[in-house]
Every structure is written in C-alpha cells, then in structure tokens.
Amino acid sequence: MKVKEFRLKDIPITMIETDKFKTISVFVYFKNKLTRENTTIRSLLSRVLGHSTREYNTKAKMTEKLQSLYDAIYGVHNQNIHEASFISYHLEIVDEELVGSHTLFHEAMQFLGGAIFHPNAENNMFDEKVVQEQKRLLKSRIENIYNNKDRFAYKRFLETMAPNEPVGISTLGYSDALEQIDATSLYDAYLDMLTNDEVHVIILGNISELKAVTELSFVEDFSNNHKIDVNLYASSAKQVEKVQRVEEVQDLNQSKLLMGYRIDIPVKHEYNDAVTIFNAMFGGLFVSNLFREVREKHSLAYSVFSHHLSEACMLIVRAGVDEKNVDKAIQIITEELDKYKNKKVSKPLFDIAKENVLSELDALEDSPNGIANFIHRQASLNEELDFKAYKARFEKVKLKDVLALVQKIELDTIYVLKGGSK
Amino acid sequence: MNITKQEFPRFHETLVKVELENGLEIHIIPKPRFHKTYALFVTKYGSMDNTFIHKDLKEVSMPYGIAHFLEHKLFEMEDGTDAGSTLDALGAQPNAYTSYNKTAYLFSATKNVDQCLEILLDFVQKPYFTKEGVDKEQGIIDEELKMYQDMPGEALRQGLLKNMYHANEVKEDIGGTIASIKEIDQEKLYLCHETFYHPSNMILVVVGNVDPEQVIELVKANQDKKQFAESKLEARVRKVENKEIVDKTRTIQMDIVDAKVAMGVKLQLSTWNPQTYVKEELAYRILLEELFGLTSKHYQEMLDLELINQTFGYDIMYEDFAQFIYIHSDTKKPKELVAYIEEIILNLDEFTLEESSILRYLKVIQGGYIKGLNFVEYIANTYAQYQIHGLNMFEVLEMIETVTLEDVINAKEKVTFEGFSSFIIESNKK
Numbered sequence: 050m051k052v053k054e055f056r057l058k059d060i061p062i063t064m065i066e067t068d069k070f071k072t073i074s075v076f077v078y079f080k081n082k083l084t085r086e087n088t089t090i091r092s093l094l095s096r097v098l099g100h101s102t103r104e105y106n107t108k109a110k111m112t113e114k115l116q117s118l119y120d121a122i123y124g125v126h127n128q129n130i131h132e133a134s135f136i137s138y139h140l141e142i143v144d145e146e147l148v149g150s151h152t153l154f155h156e157a158m159q160f161l162g163g164a165i166f167h168p169n170a171e172n173n174m175f176d177e178k179v180v181q182e183q184k185r186l187l188k189s190r191i192e193n194i195y196n197n198k199d200r201f202a203y204k205r206f207l208e209t210m211a212p213n214e215p216v217g218i219s220t221l222g223y224s225d226a227l228e229q230i231d232a233t234s235l236y237d238a239y240l241d242m243l244t245n246d247e248v249h250v251i252i253l254g255n256i257s258e259l260k261a262v263t264e265l266s267f268v269e270d271f272s273n274n275h276k277i278d279v280n281l282y283a284s285s286a287k288q289v290e291k292v293q294r295v296e297e298v299q300d301l302n303q304s305k306l307l308m309g310y311r312i313d314i315p316v317k318h319e320y321n322d323a324v325t326i327f328n329a330m331f332g333g334l335f336v337s338n339l340f341r342e343v344r345e346k347h348s349l350a351y352s353v354f355s356h357h358l359s360e361a362c363m364l365i366v367r368a369g370v371d372e373k374n375v376d377k378a379i380q381i382i383t384e385e386l387d388k389y390k391n392k393k394v395s396k397p398l399f400d401i402a403k404e405n406v407l408s409e410l411d412a413l414e415d416s417p418n419g420i421a422n423f424i425h426r427q428a429s430l431n432e433e434l435d436f437k438a439y440k441a442r443f444e445k446v447k448l449k450d451v452l453a454l455v456q457k458i459e460l461d462t463i464y465v466l467k468g469g470s471k
Numbered sequence: 472m473n474i475t476k477q478e479f480p481r482f483h484e485t486l487v488k489v490e491l492e493n494g495l496e497i498h499i500i501p502k503p504r505f506h507k508t509y510a511l512f513v514t515k516y517g518s519m520d521n522t523f524i525h526k527d528l529k530e531v532s533m534p535y536g537i538a539h540f541l542e543h544k545l546f547e548m549e550d551g552t553d554a555g556s557t558l559d560a561l562g563a564q565p566n567a568y569t570s571y572n573k574t575a576y577l578f579s580a581t582k583n584v585d586q587c588l589e590i591l592l593d594f595v596q597k598p599y600f601t602k603e604g605v606d607k608e609q610g611i612i613d614e615e616l617k618m619y620q621d622m623p624g625e626a627l628r629q630g631l632l633k634n635m636y637h638a639n640e641v642k643e644d645i646g647g648t649i650a651s652i653k654e655i656d657q658e659k660l661y662l663c664h665e666t667f668y669h670p671s672n673m674i675l676v677v678v679g680n681v682d683p684e685q686v687i688e689l690v691k692a693n694q695d696k697k698q699f700a701e702s703k704l705e706a707r708v709r710k711v712e713n714k715e716i717v718d719k720t721r722t723i724q725m726d727i728v729d730a731k732v733a734m735g736v737k738l739q740l741s742t743w744n745p746q747t748y749v750k751e752e753l754a755y756r757i758l759l760e761e762l763f764g765l766t767s768k769h770y771q772e773m774l775d776l777e778l779i780n781q782t783f784g785y786d787i788m789y790e791d792f793a794q795f796i797y798i799h800s801d802t803k804k805p806k807e808l809v810a811y812i813e814e815i816i817l818n819l820d821e822f823t824l825e826e827s828s829i830l831r832y833l834k835v836i837q838g839g840y841i842k843g844l845n846f847v848e849y850i851a852n853t854y855a856q857y858q859i860h861g862l863n864m865f866e867v868l869e870m871i872e873t874v875t876l877e878d879v880i881n882a883k884e885k886v887t888f889e890g891f892s893s894f895i896i897e898s899n900k901k
Contacts, residue, residue, distance in 0.1 A: 069504040070845045071483075112765040116831050119838030143841040147482070182774055189729060189780040193801060196727045198621050300726045300899075302617035335555035335565065345553065348610030351618055369618050397560075404562035411506040411581040417845060468621070 050414070052424070052434050053258065057250075057265060059274040063424050063434070064261060065253040073154060073254030074141040074417045075161060075265075078425060079246035082279045083134035083215060089222030090230055090238045091127050095136050096183045097175055097235060099125035102160075103167040106176065118157055119143045123164070130429070131215045131360040132279045136242060138165060141417070144255050154256070155264055162267030168239060174232040175239070184227055191221050202305035202466040203367070209295050210309040210462035214287065216361035247277040249428060251421050281429055282316035286362035286457075294463040301468025304372045308382060309462040310364040312357070314454055316430065321359060322442050323450035328357040329402035330394075330451070331385070332366060336401055338385040339366065347381060349374045364458060372467055379463065389455040399448045410440050474687060479865040482844060486865065487683035493699050494671025497690055498858065499683040500850055506581040508679030509847040512591050513855050516667035517572040518645040519792050524705040525666055533663060534654040535640075536647015539569040540612060541660055545576070545595055547604050554594035563587045569645055571792065573859060579848070584681060585689055592675075592693050598664045600657035609652055616646050623727050623896055627799060631733040631894040634718045638710035641793040669702040670694065676855050678847040709792060714739060716892045720809065724899040729780070730805040734812050737890035738794040745791075745860040752789040753871045754882035757832050759785050759796065761824055761879075762815060769815060778808040796886065809893045817888050824883070826876050833872060840868055 050067045081087075105111035115121045122141040127134065140161045145153035169176045195201050204219070211217040248271055252261050289311055314320045332339035332355025343353045353368040370378045388394065413419035414436055424434055433439050474489045487499045518539065522532045546554045546567070558565035563580035576595050580587050619625045625644075632642040646652075677686055716737055738755075763769055763785050773779045783800035802808045815822070843849040854864045862870075 071841050072845055107771070109766040109768075109771060113831065116766070116835050119841070120835040121838070122842070141842070143838050147841055148837065185777065186781050189801065189803075192728045193782075196623050196729075196731075196801075302620045303614060334559045335553070336559045341556075344611060345607075348607045349614075351611055351615035369614060371614070371617075401560045401562070405559065405564075408562040408564075408581045412579065415505050415507045415847065 054434075057262065057268045058271065060248050060250060060268045060271055061274070061428075062250045062252065062261075062265070062268070063428060064258060065251070065420055065424065066256065066258070067253065068255040070254055070417050071144050071147055072141050072417060073144060073256055074139070074252070074421060075158070076251040076421050076425070077138040077161070077165060078249045078251070079136045079242050080249070080277050080279075080429070081134055081242065081246045082277060083129050083132050083218060085218055086226070087238075088129065088134065088218050088220065089226035090235065091134050091136055091242075092220065092222035093183060093187055093227065093230055094235060094238050094242065095125045095127040096187060097179055098136075098138070098164070098168055098239070099123070100179055100183060101169040101176070102164045103169055104163050106169050114160065118153060118160070119148055121157055121160075123160075127220060129215070129218060129220050131281050131283065133277070133281055133429070136246075146255075154260070158264040158267070162270070166243075166267065166270055170236055170239070174236050177232045180232045180235055184230065187222065188224055188227055191219075191224050191227075194221075198299070198301060198305055198466065199369075202307060202464065205297065205466065206307040206309065206365075206462070206464040209293070209464050211287075211361070211363075214283075214361065216358060216363065244272055245275055248274050249425070251424055253417055253421055282360035283362045284315050286311040286313035287461075289459045289461045292460050292463070294465075296465045296467055298467045301466065303369045304375055304468045305466040306368045306370055306375055306378055307464045308366040308379065308460065309464070310366075311459050311461050312362055312364045312454070313457040315362060316359050320450050320454040323446045323454050324357055324359065324364075326399070326402045326406050326443070326446055327389075327451045327454060328355055328364065329405050330398050331355050331389070334402065334405060336398060338388075338398075339368075339382065342381050342385055343368060343378055347377070349378050349381075375465055375467070383460075386455070386458065389452070392452055394448065394452060396448055399451060403443065403446060406443055407440060410436070410443065472691070474684075477865075482841070482865060484844065484865060486863070487687075489687055491670065491691060491694055493694055494669070494702075495690070495694060496674045496858075497687055498674060498676045498854060499681065499686055500676075500678045500854065501681055501683055502679050502847055505680050505847060507579055507847050508581075508584045508677065508681050509577065509579045509851045510584075510588055510591055511575050511577045511676045511851045511855055512595050512673065513573050513575045513676065513859070514668050514673045515572065515859055516574055516663075516672065517570050518643065519571045519640050519709070520667065520707050521640060522708040522710070523666060524708060525662070526703045526705050530708060531662070533659060534647060535643045535651040536612075536645070537655055537659060537663055538574055539646045540608065540652055540655050541663055542567050542569045542574050542576075543608050543612065544600055544604065544660060545598060547599060548594060549597070549599040554590060557590055558587055561587055561590075571641060571645065572790065573855070575852075575855065577851075584679075588677070588686065588689060589693055592690065596668065596697060598661060598668075600660045602657060605655065605657055605660070609655075612646065612652055613649055616644070616649055616652075619644070619646065623725050623731055626723075626725065627731045627733045627894065627896055628797070630721065630723065630896070631735050631797070631892065634721055634892040634894050635716050635735050635737050635795060636793070637713045637717055639712045639793055640710060641788075666704050669704065670699055671702050672704060674855065674858055676851045676858070678851040678854070716890060718892065720893045720895070722895040722897055724897050726900075727896065727898050728900075729801045729803055730898060731799070731801050731896040732805045732808050732893065733797065733799040734809060734891065734893045735798070736796040736816060736886050737892070738796070738885055739887065739890065740794055740885065743791045743794070745862060748789060748860065749857075749862065749867050749871050750874050750878060751882065752787065753836065753874050754878040755787045755789060755796065757829055757874070757879050758824070758882050758886075759787065760832055761828055762822070763798065766828075773808070773811065776807070776811070778802055778804055778811055805895045805897065809895070813888075813891060816886065816891050819883060819886055822883070824876060824879050829874070829876055829879060833874070836871060837868065
C-alpha cells in the first residue's frame with residue numbers, strides 16, 4: 050500500500066494505491082466551521098446533494114444510472130468533529146477489470162464531477178420538490194430518535210452533560226431551524242460550501258496515478274482552496290463543579306444508564322494513545338472490568354461498555370439494566386474505576402488490551418472505508434499518514450501511563466432513562 | 472482425506488475444501504494480502520429446530536430459545552474460564568450468533584490464528600454446563616430480551632409473523648421468551664448439544680491470511696484427539712402450517728412518535744429445492760425492486776403522498792422453513808399506507824415487467840457480489856449461508872445470471888392477495 054500526496058491545481062489529493070480491494074473509492078471532503086446555526090442547513094444540504102443531480106434529476110433516474118455502473122455506491126454525508134463540520138461525497142465502484150469494462154471509472158468520475166458542480170438546481174435555487182421532500186424526511190428522522198431508546202438516551206445525556214459544547218451539537222440538526230430553510234437559502238449554503246470550504250480528496254484502489262489525475266480533472270473547477278482554521282479537539286477537559294444526576298422516566302422494560310466522565314487528556318497529549326488502551330481494559334473487551342463485573346459476575350446487564358470521545362475529552366460508560374439495579378450498577382462501575390486510581394491494576398489485562406488495540410489498527414487496513422477514515426482524520430490533524438508509524442506510538446504505551454492518566458478522570462454526569470422492573 | 476482446490480478466476484479467488492473422517496467440512500478461502508483472518512464455526516441448528524427425532528429418545532420438544540441459550544453457555548469452560556476472554560487475551564475479537572437455521576461461533580484475528588482456531592474448536596465441542604451457570608445466564612438473557620422488547624422494530628416484525636403464521640416456529644423470537652428460558656436446564660442443553668453439534672452437522676469456514684494446508688492439518692489433529700459417538704439426529708420436525716394467514720390486520724400501541732407498519736405476503740410454494748432456490752429468490756427480489764425500489768413509480772408516489780419516510784424497506788425470506796415477503800415503514804398515515812400496498816398486491820396481474828430492468832438488476836447483483844469480496848466477514852458469512860444448502864457461493868452467481876423475465880413473471884403469480892397481512896404499531900400519545 051503506497052500513500053502519495055500531491056496537489057491538483059490547489060486541491061490536496063491523497064492517493065492510496067493498492068490492489069488489495071476489488072473496488073475503487075473516491076472521497077471529496079468539504080470542511081468548514083461548525084456552529085449550532087449551520088449544523089441543520091449542512092445536514093439538509095448533504096441529503097439534497099445525495100438525492101439527485103441536474104443530469105439525473107430524480108431519485109429514480111439517478112439510481113438507474115448508479116445501478117448501470119454495477120451498483121456504484123454514492124452518498125453525501127455530514128459529520129461533525131469538535132468545531133469542524135465535514136460534508137463528504139463518496140463514490141465507490143467495482144474495479145472495471147473484474148467486469149470487463151474500460152469505461153466504468155471514467156463514467157463514474159464524470160458522474161461525480163457532475164454531482165459536485167451541477168446539482169439539481171436552477172436559477173440559484175434547488176429543485177423545490179426535492180427540498181420539501183428532504184425536509185420532511187429529515188424532520189421525521191430527528192423526531193423518531195425517540196423510538197430508539199439507546200440513541201434517545203445518548204442524545205439526552207449529551208444535552209445534559211455538554212449543552213454548550215461542540216459535542217452537544219446535533220449532526221442531524223434541529224427541527225425549528227429546518228423550518229426556516231428554503232430552496233434558495235439552501236442553494237446559498239451550497240455555493241458557500243463550494244467557494245469557501247477547505248477541500249481534500251482521497252482516492253483509494255487499484256488505479257495508477259496517471260489515470261487518477263486524468264479522470265479527476267473536475268477538481269480543476271474549484272476556485273482556490275481555502276484554509277479553514279478550526280479546532281478539531283478540545284484543548285482541555287471542562288472542569289467539573291458538581292456531579293449532576295438526571296433521571297427521566299419512560300414506559301420501558303429496561304433502564305438506560307449513562308455515566309459521563311471528564312478526562313483531561315487532549316488529543317495531542319502524550320497520554321492520548323494510552324487512553325485508547327485504558328478504555329479497552331476498562332470497558333471495551335470481553336475481559337474488560339465492566340463486562341466481567343457488571344455482566345458476568347453480577348448478571349446485571351446484557352450490554353455494558355465504555356467509549357472514549359477523544360476530541361471532547363470525555364469518557365462515557367453505557368449500560369442497559371433493570372430499574373431496580375441502577376444504583377448497584379453505578380456502585381460497581383465506580384468501584385472498578387477507583388481500583389485504577391488506587392493502582393490496583395492487572396498487568397496481563399493491560400497486555401491484552403494493547404494487543405487488541407494493535408490488532409484493531411491492523412484490521413483498519415483491511416477495509417477501504419477504514420483506510421479512508423484513518424487518512425482523513427490524520428490529515429485533518431496534521432498527523433502521521435503512515436500506518437506503521439502510527440502503530441508504533443501505541444506499542445510504546447506503558448502501564449504506568451495508564452496509571453497516570455486515570456488520575457485525570459472525573460465523574461461529571463449520571464443520566465438514567467428509567468423504565469420499570471417489568 | 473481428499474483435499475480439493477478450486478480457482479475462480481473471474482473473482483480472483485481460491486477455495487480449498489475437505490471433509491474429515493468424522494464428517495466435519497472445512498472450507499478455506501485464503502486472502503494473503505489481508506491482515507485479518509475470520510473463522511466461522513457453524514452448526515446447522517437454529518431456533519427453528521426445537522422439535523426433533525433423537526435416535527434413542529424419539530420425538531423431543533425443547534423450550535423456545537434453547538439454541539440461543541446454548542450459544543451463550545458454550546463460552547463457559549470447565550476450568551472456570553470463559554472462551555470469549557481467552558480469545559480476547561490472544562488479541563482476537565470473538566463473537567457468536569443464532570439465527571433460524573444456524574448457530575455460528577466466530578473470531579477475527581490478525582495474529583495467533585492457530586491458537587485461536589484450537590480454542591474455537593474446543594470450546595464449541597466441549598460443553599460444560601452447571602446449574603449456577605444456567606441460573607446466571609438467565610439473568611443476562613432476561614436483560615437481552617428486555618432490550619429487544621424496547622425496540623419497536625423487533626416488536627413490529629414479531630407482530631407481523633404472528634399475524635401470518637399459525638404453527639410455524641418462525642413466528643417465535645429467536646431468543647425465546649422470559650418464561651420459556653426459565654424451563655431450560657443443563658440436561659436439556661447437553662441433549663441439544665449432543666444432537667446438533669456432531670461434526671457431521673457442522674462446517675468450519677476460514678477466510679483470510681492463512682495457509683490452507685496448515686489449517687487443515689491443525690483441524691485434523693485437533694479432531695483426531697476427540698471421540699464422537701455416532702450422530703443421534705434422525706430428523707428435524709417442522710410443524711404443519713395452514714395455507715391461510717391468522718389475522719388480516721392487527722394494531723397495538725407503543726411509546727413511539729410516528730406509527731410503524733409492517734405488511735407481509737405469505738407465499739404458497741409446493742416444493743423447495745436447494746438447486747433452484749437462489750434463482751427463485753432472485754426473481755422475487757427483482758419483482759420487489761420493480762414494485763417498490765428506488766427506481767419504481769410506486770416509491771416516488773408513496774413519498775409524494777407522504778405515506779413513507781426513509782425507513783421504508785422490504786425483504787424476502789425464502790428458506791425451506793418459511794417463505795414470505797416483508798414490507799415496512801414508519802409513517803404518519805398507517806391506514807393509508809396499508810391500503811396503498813394492498814391495492815398493488817390486489818392488482819398485481821396488471822403490473823408489467825420490463826426486460827431492460829432485469830438486465831440492469833443483474834448488474835446490481837454482480838456489483839454487489841464483487842463489492843462484498845472486499846470483506847473477509849462478508850465472504851465467510853455468505854459462504855456459510857449458501858453452504859448450509861450445499862451450494863457454493865462462487866458458483867451461485869453463475870446460477871442466478873440465468874434468471875429471465877419469465878422467472879420473474881412466475882414469481883409474481885405466486886404472490887396472492889389471500890396471503891396478505893398487516894401489523895401496525897400506533898403511537899400511544901394523544
């Protein structure tokens with residue numbers, strides 16, 4: 050696998066040449082500053098851009114085109130990382146050699162260029178019918194989060210713990226802001242993205258640099274690339290003044306428990322990689338403390354795990370437990386973390402966790418999306434693009450780093466979506 | 472021992488397979504460029520197999536959910552350790568799942584693959600059940616079932632199946648019920664293990680960075696050390712199902728925002744033949760694409776009438792134990808949506824199919840296959856799914872490429888209005 054970086058006109062291109070996969074993937078990322086005000090319009094924009102193009106101006110026509118390209122995957126997605134909002138076009142097609150074609154890649158890139166520069170719009174406004182339809186569908190997605198109790202509890206938890214932090218801004222957007230958007234204001238947001246966002250292109254698969262450069266010629270239609278200076282991670286954890294406990298009640302069979310911790314290790318801190326290993330030890334594996342104690346020993350939960358939101362300096366524990374067992378679960382989780390703080394930690398568990406993290410990093414290289422996500426994240430943070438060098442950082446982590454970092458973990462919020470003990 | 476090696480130049484893939492003396496089949500697809508190896512140890516035993524003929528005991532009926540319970544319990548080892556943790560400790564990611572007709576134990580690993588394979592074979596083939604272990608597991612599975620009960624999508628599917636089927640056990644939750652799992656004890660678990668985990672009822676699929684000969688040698692040595700009595704499984708007993716559906720429609724209430732609707736059509740088939748089923752299944756998939764797919768006029772019309780949102784979807788179950796079409800969506804207009812789909816099914820005779828769409832859809836199938844070959848997980852699971860019916864995944868594509876307009880027309884004729892049923896979950900909010 051060779052990683053090459055170059056520019057076409059002013060646009061940075063990262064190319065991963067590999068014949069490991071049977072598809073070729075292209076990602077075009079647009080980055081801008083995330084605000085509570087623009088999250089909804091960028092969410093809707095990604096949906097309208099993914100719906101149709103000027104040439105293929107209905108869902109049916111566009112789907113027929115993509116199906117004729119051997120079911121090409123096409124999508125436009127929005128993703129928030131701390132104070133940055135990314136809109137990304139993704140097109141993936143099968144390697145043309147495997148279906149005996151010489152034109153598949155060319156046709157696919159013509160399609161992608163058209164999708165980016167000629168969306169389904171006229172006279173400075175998007176197709177009115179498409180905008181209304183996508184507004185209705187997005188509104189229904191936002192409202193129906195309520196039906197998925199895990200997602201609903203997580204959303205309420207974030208709103209409780211981090212109401213004024215970037216992590217608390219919804220990627221889907223907000224119903225009231227959605228009402229205000231029309232086909233013209235949405236087109237303005239599109240023009241703004243096209244002219245003011247920072248662009249980065251990733252191309253991955255069995256393709257020569259020459260062919261890639263020729264077929265990506267649409268990139269030359271971008272005006273000069275802008276550098277968007279935003280923070281991709283919090284520089285420190287928010288201080289905990291008082292632990293808050295919030296309980297809400299719904300007609301549920303099982304309660305959802307979330308415990309949010311502040312962890313004062315920013316992304317570029319020397320202990321950040323060690324947090325990944327600590328998280329695996331604490332609540333990321335079958336052998337982890339939480340799984341062993343909460344599920345296997347005390348039989349309190351089917352699902353219990355922790356995850357690390359590095360860019361927000363947060364660690365979150367999630368469990369589904371019976372209402373009558375909520376306090377017992379909180380007590381056990383707290384005791385398990387205290388053991389770390391009191392340096393009662395198992396070296397074999399540390400070795401296992403490290404081995405697992407390294408193995409997961411290897412596995413990233415086995416999926417086109419895994420590689421692209423890694424490259425995109427690393428490039429955004431101005432960090433190492435080489436997998437080996439990245440892995441080497443984790444190999445250097447020591448148990449004493451874990452013992453040091455746990456002292457920087459502090460409980461901030463307990464959120465319980467309560468059900469009955471049915 | 473007769474090792475066969477097959478090349479599939481069209482996909483640049485190789486398959487190595489062998490059947491051991493004890494009946495265990497090993498299928499290996501090497502992927503030398505990958506870090507990962509994914510191993511899947513599968514028994515042809517799922518939630519549909521609750522009633523069976525045992526050679527010594529004659530007909531035996533087990534509590535619902537026992538196959539899934541057994542899946543959980545096999546991880547517990549006699550020395551007090553847990554196989555999941557042991558695999559974790561080697562840097563592997565273990566998992567398991569139970570479906571209607573199979574139970575699969577698996578791991579994904581980038582190193583220590585030999586050791587992981589030994590552990591996988593051993594924990595699945597060496598059952599160890601105690602009363603304490605069974606009691607504790609009931610607590611964990613209780614929570615798992617409660618989690619599913621709070622998922623309206625699960626309630627929707629179960630509700631529809633209960634509308635459609637009188638006796639067929641496909642209508643029962645794979646995990647059983649909170650009451651049925653209380654009837655499970657260690658004797659029942661041992662009996663099911665003895666019956667369905669015989670090597671002759673199992674296959675091992677390994678996809679990834681391995682040397683096939685070395686894997687075969689390792690598995691053979693492992694199996695040679697173990698004694699297996701002759702297989703006790705005489706037959707699976709499937710309940711006789713009425714042609715008719717149970718309820719035309721039923722509505723319940725849950726704490727949700729938009730209503731959820733599921734509609735099904737029970738298909739009436741005279742025979743089910745593994746050699747032709749992939750082609751027949753594809754014919755139904757093409758029919759569904761033409762009726763409700765993103766390129767269909769009905770899909771856009773349902774959006775325009777605000778009958779559906781992005782959750783709209785459809786699927787087909789086409790197995791030896793059950794065949795039905797399943798259509799579902801969240802909606803603000805549940806009754807109107809059911810009426811709209813009913814109308815289409817009622818007037819299916821008038822619906823015409825285009826040859827050109829069938830050709831385009833064959834490209835979709837080809838593309839889907841090739842895209843899937845990027846992932847060792849996809850290859851192993853798809854391979855096992857077909858292998859259960861004695862079919863080879865790489866040959867299946869050639870079988871389905873022969874599908875014609877006539878096949879789709881034949882499929883259409885088996886969709887009858889009499890088999891149509893709906894299930895609605897309304898919001899309990901005023």
